[in-house]
Structures are given as C-alpha cells and as structure tokens.
Amino acid sequence: MKLRSGYNIRLAGRPAGRISVPDQPDILLLPQRSRRLQFNKLLVKSGQSVRCGQVLAIATGQFDLPLLAPLDGIVRLRVHRGHIQLESLRRGEPRVASAGDAPTGTHKQALIDLGAWSYLYDAHGDGVPDPARPVAAAIVATTQLEPFAGPRGDVLLSDSLNAFLRGLDCLVSLVDGVTYVAVPRSRNSLAVQLRQSLSEMPRIQVVDIPLRYPLDHFNVLALALGLKSSREQTVWGLQTEGVLAIDQALNGRQPLLDRVVAVGGSAVSEPVHLRVPVGYPIQSLLAGRVTQAPHRVINGGVLNGQTVDEHQLGVGVESTGFTVLLEPTRRELWGFVRTGLDRISYSNCFMSLFRPKYPEPLTTALRGEHRPCIGCGFCEELCPAGIMPHWIHKLAYRDALEEIDRCAAHKCVGCGLCSYVCPSKLDLRREIRDANEAIRRDLHTAEATETEEVVG
C-alpha cells in the first residue's frame, strides 16, 4: 500500500482530551441543511408538540433520511430561515422512529431510522452511500487529522473502546468483504491496545497509516488499498464516531440525538470537546470560549470547513467540530526579510525550521499577494492523490479540458493542501474542482449525446 505525501498543519487551540457536557439550552435550532443532506420535507407543523426521537423532516433526495427531534419540545417553524426551532425543551425517553418500540426490519433500515446513516460516507466520493447497494468493503479511520475538524479519535476511543469494538462487530456483519481499520503508526497505549483487540477479530484488517493529513481520508485510503468503485457495490467510509453510532443504533437500539463536537482554533481561549444535542445553538456553544477579537467561525476544519454565517445557527446532524480563527489585525512590516521564527512553513524559507514544531496561532490572512504560478512544485509534493495541481492550473488557464481529464484531475480528494501551500496564493483546489465540474458537464455529456446519436 502506497500512501503519498501529506502534511500536518499545527494550529493553536487544541481541544482538551475529554468530552464535557454543557447545560441544556433554552431552544434548539435544527438546520435543515448540512454538508450532504437537505431535509426538505417537513413532517411537523408549527406549534406541534414533539417527542424526543420523533421524525421532524426527511431528506427526500437522500434516501428519506430522517431528522429526529433530539429532545421533547414544541416546534416553531419559520422563525429562522432554514431551521426548525424547538422550544420548551424537556429531556424525555427517546421514542424510536419506526413503528413499534424497537427497530424492526433490516439493520440498514435501523441505521436509517435511528439517524445513524449520516455518519456513513461513500469512500469513493463525498456523498451518502446508497442503502440499496451491497457493501463491498468498509474503511474505518480511527484518527481525525485535519485540525479540530472533529473530535479526535483518541478522545472518543479512550472513553469508549468497548463500544467501538462492539460497533465494529456489527459493522463487519453489514459488510460483504473486508473491513479496513486505519490505525496510526503510533506506540501510545491506546493504539497498541486497539491493534491487539483488532487482531483477534475476523474479517478485519488493520492498516497502518502515518500521522499526516490527509492520509486518514477515505478517498486516499480507498485509492491506496486498490478498492474500486462500481455501480453495483459501495465502499463505506466511517470515522470512530460512525462506528460508535452503529453500536448505539444496533446494540443499544437508541436513536442518535447527540453529536460530539470539537471547538478549537486560534481564537478559542478554552478549547473543548462537547457532547451536545443536534440543534444546539452555535452562539451558546461559543459563548465564553472565544476571544473578543475579530474572528471567523468555521464549521469543520481549517482546510475543508465552511464559514458559519447568519444562515447556520445550530449544530447540524453532520457537524463534527467548529474551528475559530482570528482575523488578522495588523500588517507586518518588511515581512520578506524577517527571520520568521514565529511561523511554521512547509518550505524551509523561514528560520522556524530550526526550532521544534509548535502550535501556531494561524489567522485568516492570505499572507501574500496573488501572483502567477512560478512552478515551485510544492503543491505537487504535497498532493496525496499524486496529481500535478500546478500543471492543471496551467491547462485550466487555457481551458484545455481534455488534457486536464488526462491528468487524472478526478483523483483529487479535495484535501486543500495545494491551496494551503501555494506561495502565489492560487486557489488550486477550487480550480481543480471547477475543471472537474466542467469536464463532467462538457466532455462527458458530449460523449453521452454522441453515443445516443449513434444509437438513435
């Protein structure tokens, strides 16, 4: 197995090693939209009283996945756009979504009904795996290497290693082929213990991965393991929390109503891991933990997250963490001749090369001006997919879509390292993504119509 390159960004504000539970909020604001899911069909009315675990809405575009009420309460619609507000909250006995008290039907149906399906990823893409398709293999990443994009694997595992192993047992029964568990090459007691437990389990293969972002990414692992995507079968990708969700749903028969979210970053004075109900207002999540200075709240990590704006008010069903970065407040004088001991760079152009790595209080500054590509080749060195972002950039400049297609641009896993490292501050990832979209739209549809014409 070949795992290429990768790079770790050391960002200040690492959350604590244990999970705490904050006070129950006054209201919940459940976003109807998350990264992959859109709960477009409402099943409740404004003013209706709902019980914990009841279905509030379903995502018709995504296999009717349900949005469950995390607590007992009264629904208010149209207070905040795109959100279901729940008020007069009471902690109740969870009511299971499907008919009867225990989930009936297949295991997969139970995962859907209990809200565990949103923890599953399609290891070859970015979407939700199709429940109708058999599962050829599964990849479990026990780490979370993008800084603070989600709860760290070791934090979750140290709390609940047994639940993880139980969940893995259930997962194996759902997968036709092998379940690969990516464990970091580390000698800490947790990794050793995990590896030992896994070695006794059938149909599980431990995959050693270096602790470098994004080598824990399902797409990278699927590629390295030689798992092919096909129309008939899927490969699942899960993180530690996904396996724990399976355990909770299938062994505990409990709906998934909480999320563990990491809150970290350079603007966070008190970085934490929190267990909160879905819909927990982001404002209360950050209150008292973020400095007063200008900052940007990101849903997810620095490299892949989305800026939280006025349209997202609560923790979503897919939220795993919030990274809060400082906005730059001052401009540096003569930055190009400074020693640079206070910054970490991928290149060796700064003196910090000679000091041990340390968490850096990164800001949202671009740290340079937009310039044409000078061909330094750093993007290619870092690319875990082994493609050449600088070359694709040059081809994209003259719209050479066919050549970009031949450069295997579709292999891009979207890790964002090329954009991060570029000294000319080009947004290479966006360019590759745009080019891929254009290829899908222009080249492939053109081919499709051509064949249709031939057939017609």
Next chain:
Amino acid sequence: MKLLEKLFDRTRPQFEPGGRWHLLRPLAQGTEAFFFGSNETTHAAPHARDPLDSKRFMMMVIIALFPAFLASVYFFGLRIIVMMAVSYIAGGIVEVAFAILRKKDIHEGFFVTGFLFPLVVPPTTPLWVVAVGVVFGVLVGKEVFGGTGRNLFNPVLVGRAFLAVAYPRPLASGYVIPGQWPWGRLTEYATLANTDAISGATPLSLGKQGQFGDLMEMLVGSISGSAGETSALAILIGGVFLCMVRVANYRTVAGILGTVFVFSAILHQADPSRFGPPLWHLLAGGLFLGAFFMATDPVTSPATNGGKWVYGILIGALVVLIRNFSGWVEGVMFAILLGNLASPLIDEVFIGLRMRRLQREQ
C-alpha cells in the same frame, strides 16, 4: 510605522479606479507591498495559508546572491554597486511601465533579474550598456511573453546574450584583474579608463591556449571574469543555501555540475593538453553562477523532477560541448538558454509518462 500605514491608507483611494492617480496604482501598490505584508484574507477553505509568499521566495534568491555580490565588490570595486543601481532603475522602469499598461501589480521576480544582471557582465561594462541589456532582458525575455511566470527564457540571460551579440567589444574586453589582499578594490571605482590592469584573459580564454590556471585562485575568486561569477566559494555558499531552503532544486544543479565533471574528465583523459581538467571546468567562468542561480529558475526549468535531471544533464553536456568545441570561450549562457528552450519538451515527455502511470493506477 503606524504613521506610514496611515499614510498608505489615506492615499490609497487616490490610486483606486476612479481616483486621480489611478493609472499609477501598480506603483503605489508596489511601494505599499514593499513595506507591509498583504492585508487580504481568505474567502473560503483553506481558511489559513502557509506563510511563504512570492516576495519571500524571491528574497531568498537575493539573500543567497549576497556573498557573490560582496565578493564582486571586493574584487572589482565600488562600480559594481553603481551598475546594480543602474540595472534596478532601468529594469524597474520597464517593469513598472508594463505593470501600468497591464493594470497588474508589480511582480517580485524583477528584483532577482535586476540583482543578477550586473553580476553576469564584465565589471567595466559601460553603464548605458548595462541599462540596454537589462531593458532588453526584461522586455523581450519576460514581458512580451506575458510577464513573470509565463516567460520561456531566463530574462537575465536573454539580456546577456543580446549584449554579447550587439556589443561584443565591451563584453569581451571589459575584464579587470581582480583586487589583491587585503583590501581588494574596495576603495576603487574601476573603469576601463582608470584601470591600468585591463586584461582580456579570463581563465577560460587562457584555457583556450592550453593554460589552466590555479584552482585555489579560482575557488576564492581572485581571477578575472564577469563581476559576480569569479568567486566560486561565495556562489557555492549562497547556492547551497538556496538549495537547502528549496527555492532552487538540487536536481538541476547536480545534473549540470555532475555532467560537466564527468564529460570534461573523459575529455581531459583523452587529451590533457587541449582539454582542461574537470575541476578547472567546474570552477571556471559562470558555471557555478549559472547552475545555482539561473538554470534553477523554476519558471524556465521543467516542472517535473525527472525532467529537472534531464534538463541539468542537457545543460551540462552543452556547456562542455560549447566550451571545448566551438568558437565561444564560455558556454554556460547559451547552454542554459538552449536548456530553457528544451524544457517544455522535456516536461511533455515526463508528464506524458506520469499521466500514463496515473491512468494505470486507477
């Protein structure tokens, strides 16, 4: 510095579109960028960026060139500083004019061109010739191709080649005997008129007559030659530094120096009286300066790692060929220019191979 920042903040609207001085925006922006880092922020993921920017990238080259520059001032006098100033002013005018015409920012790449140019011409080159050369280099070598990042040839060498063809006299006879220990020519302003020690005899031209000079002198740099190319040691210090900070790629350098060493060793074995020894070839002329600072220009060299080896080997072979089997005394300039010409082709081959491998993998 708060004051300066405020001054920029206050005057900036004048240079924005619609402002009174909007045509001079690149100049104002360039001045501001010289003092202060960018004030832009990211708009989407990745929300933070690596601290390296192109200003710093180019600055590393100038820092690495400093030992060679100091050595040239020591050996050839204060005139080098004046040549540097002329080079920056003349080239700067072209750069700024094109930035204004294109309504783009001034790009940092020029600072390397302006610094390198006086170092590759003889120390007594008339100042107006320096100006003509650097203007030609920046204009034809870079701007007509679309500016930094799009040029095919190294602008410094384009300017140098133009001078070699258009003004052969000052370029061939402007060499000066270097200053001696301990003060060199540190207090002198050596021109063709006031230097009694005019000498056309660089180690390479002496080599044509079968005299291969003292290697120690060539290492230290007390030999005649172009302003910045004589001290192999100073260039080596800067060049190794540049490879270590990974601004220059060691593959290109190793390819060139290794090939020159091997080929000239073979030739020297064949006929020691006609062909110089390999170490002499390495230290003579502009090979070190070219290998470390010009061939490694990332824009004009191949993008692939394998391509960089081939490119280095090609340049090394051409240097040996031109030096030993042509009418030209020095071959580094033409070798690198020919290498620049070949680099898109080399890339084509290596990227083709790479694509095939990527396609097999999926």
